[in-house]
Amino acid sequence: MLTDEQVLELRSHFPILREKTYLYSCSQGALSDAVEGGMAEYAQSWRTSSAPWEEWMEAYEALRAAFAGFINARPDEVALVASASAGINPIANALCFNGRDKVVMSEYEFPTMGHIWLAQRPRGARVEFLEGVENTVPIESYRQAIDERTRVVPLTHVSFINGFRSDVAAITRLAHDCGALVFLDGYQDCGTRPLDVRELGVDFFVTGTLKYLLGPPGLAFLYVRRELVESLTPTITSWMAQRDVFAFRTRHLEPAAEARRFEGGTPAIPNIYMARPAIELLMRAGMDNVAAQIERLARAFREGARERGIATKTPPSSVGPLVVVRSRDAPAVVARLAARGIVVSARHDGVRFSFHVYNTMEDVHTALTALEENRDLMVRA
Ligand SMILES: Cc1ncc(COP(=O)(O)O)c(C=O)c1O
Structure with a gap:
């Protein structure tokens, strides 16, 4: 304390x-003075560096490693993306819905969770929303809805609408017992307590820097459990998501073997410079x-x-x-x-x-x- x-x-x-x-x-x-310091450092590197992109790619990898450490993941399980939506979309888009077509989530999810999985309906997904009961979602509702046809359970850690905290461990157990995946949205929790994605056992985790991580908008993190990374090939992709980014081979598609395969194009470097000192400040506390x-x-x-x-x-x-x-x-x-x-x-x-x-x-x-x-x-x- x-x-x-x-x-x-x-x-x-x-x-x-x-x-x-x-x-x-x-x-x-x-906004902290540490984050303002990050902005100044970015401006300084842009103003003075003879090879800014080399420095900036180092900063980008350093942030990946720092965030991986923050949630007890490996750097190759973490993708840097522009928003939580930009992290959820390539996963939703890479999953298949034949055989297992059900997506089970509560009505207290952030809207983007609903929208992204509803957008998978033309690809065969069926989204089932669980009704809240007096601002909670009984675990029994998940027990009844999750079955052997469930592909994924998107789950908010803390609900943006009422502060309700999900029982992640119990819901993850229920989902995994039926062979379903769990996609945790930690945006309203991450930065407020120690977090261990391995201990939670979730398959995917997403959060962004702008709330309790005390950073800027325009940067988010996607964690994908190592065993799943290479089994998922999104059709939303980019040159930065390729195995050899700087090969510049326009005719050749070969997604990276790491979670980087879920990333968009050129990263938001200023945000990366601001996010790192914010996370360090929290860790120092x-x-x-x-x-x-x-x-x-x-x-x-x-x-x-x-x-x-x-x-x-x-x-x-x-x-x-x-x-x-x-x-x-x-x-x-x-x-x-x-x-x-x-x-x-x-x-x-x-x-x-x-x-x-x-x-x-x-x-x-x-x-x-x-x-x-x-x-x-x-x-x-
Ligand atoms: C729980 C939760 N998920 C996601 C988001 C934001 O998603 P995105 O980064 O795609 O705008 C928010 C907040 O704005 C949120 O509270």
Whole structure:
């Protein structure tokens, strides 16, 4: 657990925290001086290097290795892509749906998960959505839906809409027992706690840098379990996905033997320069410490909302980072809080309060006081 002094020191690296109560990491993480340093380093290399692409390809491979270490994967299991969608698409596109045509996912997945797998219907996929029950998805629903016709189970680690946390281990066991694959979307969790894809046992994992990884938009990571990499040949491909990138053989298609085979074209180098220091900053804080701080704040906020009689969408078992309260007019609440320097976001009837290691108990109290003052717009518990 970090001491108050350590949290204060960490906060000093995020200029916006001097001005705002920043509870917005589920949409965009705060900008640190470390990430600004990454931007400056990129500009410097572009301005001065006689062979910038050599440097930039080194930075790109270094980030792949750093992220692989962050999730306990191997570098050859990680692809750098432009967005989570750009990571999910080549996998959806490489899977076949004959024999096993079912795709089972809950209604709390991020929309892009629905859209990408629904787009596979002309290729034979049948998508079955599981209904949520009071902002949770009972494990029983997965048990009933997953069968020997199931190809893949896309699974959100934490739902963007209500903060519900999936039981990844249990659902993965159910899927694997039936021979189905699991595609974990970690976007709303990655960067908030230690993560071990091997221990979770999932087949695919995707996340992007812009939220809890505290980096820029325009960069995401796809993990593909080593045994699956070469069995999947996407028709969405690029020259950078080839075995020998710099052979420049237009007539010859030979996908890389590594997860790089799922990548698009020229990588977003500026984003790579910004993402690396962000991940290093988190690792220096220690992911166990990050998780402990987030859990403490999320629990206190949830409890505070309960005491004030404000309805919460997030189930008590979800220990952050996202806590969603129910409102009659969520965009109006966001606007009123913004006027007081509190940065939050709205989805449907929910106002999203998201906690990161740089937040404090004072932030929790500021947010709860603001909710109390806007009681007229909140749904009573
Ligand atoms: C759970 C989840 N998945 C995916 C995304 C984004 O997907 P993409 O990177 O394709 O825009 C988000 C957020 O915007 C998200 O919350």
